Amino acid sequence: MVPGELLAEGDYGVGSYTYRENGRIYSITIGIVEYKKGVIRVVPLQGPYIPKVGDVVIGIVTDFLPTAYVLDINSHYKAVLQASEFVPPRKSVLTEDLAKYLDIGETMVCKVAKFDKYSDALLTCRDKDLGRLIDGRLIKINPAKIPRLIGRKGSMVNLIKKETGCKIIVGQNGYIWIKGKEPKLEDLAEKAIRKVEQEAHTSGLTQQIQSMLQVEKGG
Amino acid sequence: MEAKNLALISPEGLRIDGRKPDEIRDIKMTVGVLENADGSAYVEQGNTKVYAAVYGPREVHPRHLASPDKAVIRCRYHMTPFSVEERKSPAPSRREIELSKVIREALTPAILLEQFPFTVIDVFVEIINADGSTRCASIIAASLALASAGIPMRDLVAACSVGKVNGVLVLDVTDTEDKHGEVDMPLAMMPNRNEVTLLQLDGVLSVEELEKAIAMVSKACRDIYERQKNALKAKYLEARKVN
Numbered sequence: 001m002v003p004g005e006l007l008a009e010g011d012y013g014v015g016s017y018t019y020r021e022n023g024r025i026y027s028i029t030i031g032i033v034e035y036k037k038g039v040i041r042v043v044p045l046q047g048p049y050i051p052k053v054g055d056v057v058i059g060i061v062t063d064f065l066p067t068a069y070v071l072d073i074n075s076h077y078k079a080v081l082q083a084s085e086f087v088p089p090r091k092s093v094l095t096e097d098l099a100k101y102l103d104i105g106e107t108m109v110c111k112v113a114k115f116d117k118y119s120d121a122l123l124t125c126r127d128k129d130l131g132r133l134i135d136g137r138l139i140k141i142n143p144a145k146i147p148r149l150i151g152r153k154g155s156m157v158n159l160i161k162k163e164t165g166c167k168i169i170v171g172q173n174g175y176i177w178i179k180g181k182e183p184k185l186e187d188l189a190e191k192a193i194r195k196v197e198q199e200a201h202t203s204g205l206t207q208q209i210q211s212m213l214q215v216e217k218g219g
Numbered sequence: 220m221e222a223k224n225l226a227l228i229s230p231e232g233l234r235i236d237g238r239k240p241d242e243i244r245d246i247k248m249t250v251g252v253l254e255n256a257d258g259s260a261y262v263e264q265g266n267t268k269v270y271a272a273v274y275g276p277r278e279v280h281p282r283h284l285a286s287p288d289k290a291v292i293r294c295r296y297h298m299t300p301f302s303v304e305e306r307k308s309p310a311p312s313r314r315e316i317e318l319s320k321v322i323r324e325a326l327t328p329a330i331l332l333e334q335f336p337f338t339v340i341d342v343f344v345e346i347i348n349a350d351g352s353t354r355c356a357s358i359i360a361a362s363l364a365l366a367s368a369g370i371p372m373r374d375l376v377a378a379c380s381v382g383k384v385n386g387v388l389v390l391d392v393t394d395t396e397d398k399h400g401e402v403d404m405p406l407a408m409m410p411n412r413n414e415v416t417l418l419q420l421d422g423v424l425s426v427e428e429l430e431k432a433i434a435m436v437s438k439a440c441r442d443i444y445e446r447q448k449n450a451l452k453a454k455y456l457e458a459r460k461v462n
Binding site (some may be wrong): 001003004005006017019026028029030044045047049076078104117118139144 | 302334
């Protein structure tokens with residue numbers, strides 16, 4: 001579907017990336033139509049990352065505020081991470097040197113705690129599996145392709161993890177962190193991820209990736 | 220002017236490039252041609268060749284241009300020095316500044332700006348070769364580029380021009396017809412919504428002629444709109460075919 005294309009006429013729920021006018025529902029972006037439980041929505045094939053509360057994202061520290069860090073989360077909105085999550089409770093956030101705890105350029109896995117389109121996103125690291133990322137490599141893909149990379153219940157990313165033995169963290173914002181036992185395996189994982197990104201809208205991709213990974217590993 | 224009596228329509232009723240009066244030139248549209256832009260498109264309409272690139276939504280610099288309730292669109296229409304017969308200075312001319320504004324205003328109603336407050340969407344249009352109807356080709360290219368960047372839009376914007384040469388209404392005016400003809404009227408519309416977003420008229424038309432011209436050009440716009448949709452879909456269908 002492309003913007004402005006008619007999706008349906010009549011009494012349907014208006015899902016994401018659609019709009020209703022005079023009883024007709026139109027698409028507002030390039031994507032694939034999905035119909036579930038009376039709601040029509042379009043799954044976009046392209047587009048910017050828009051933060052959503054609860055999303056796990058990967059951010060890079062870019063700046064300090066008096067009591068917080070500013071992170072780049074590959075979006076047109078900046079993300080803010082409160083420094084009080086790192087500074088010990090007995091010390092004042094205001095007098096401490098924030099660079100002691102987290103420096104510019106460091107990579108963090110965070111969760112979006114608060115967001116609306118009128119203000120910056122607020123992140124938190126206070127949860128399981130969140131925090132600083134050390135070593136490994138960071139790659140960036142089109143955020144619209146992330147759902148495909150994760151696959152049904154994580155099938156795609158788990159396959160790549162299993163076949164390459166790499167640790168992979170997928171941020172909803174399009175940043176992906178890979179750490180493997182050797183650079184060769186990281187290369188392979190990156191190659192597989194790039195393939196998923198390029199061919200996200202084709203069917204039978206999981207099988208293709210599996211055979212590709214097995215061939216490459218053998219050779 | 221010396222060329223007033225130039226025969227732009229042959230006795231058989233054909234134009235100088237052999238087209239019928241209600242025929243548009245061949246259009247080639249390609250989406251996603253520029254790697255660094257968020258969205259891009261290339262449109263070739265006869266000898267008019269246009270690249271469009273879209274960046275954004277992104278943070279606005281300088282900050283004071285940002286709007287708290289909707290995104291801001293910035294548009295730059297620019298002709299390369301080699302796009303016309305005699306070298307054009309690369310500095311933006313009065314005409315280019317005006318066309319930038321006109322293109323911006325033709326695109327604005329199509330975009331759901333309220334989804335991205337405090338941000339900017341930058342549209343760059345570069346004319347590689349100019350042979351009439353550049354603003355229409357620019358609008359076609361820019362709206363394809365916006366859609367390919369995944370920016371939410373109510374509809375695609377299609378555009379076409381209509382002119383009058385030697386007393387005959389003709390679609391999709393070329394450079395010669397524009398310079399030696401009587402009238403040039405570009406029109407942009409959102410065909411699905413039947414809304415006109417740009418209408419300019421350079422010359423004099425009677426009411427009947429105007430009505431006929433608008434009917435002609437909106438039919439052409441619908442035709443172009445179908446091609447725009449196909450061009451957008453082609454990018455994804457092609458990748459599917461490879462497998």
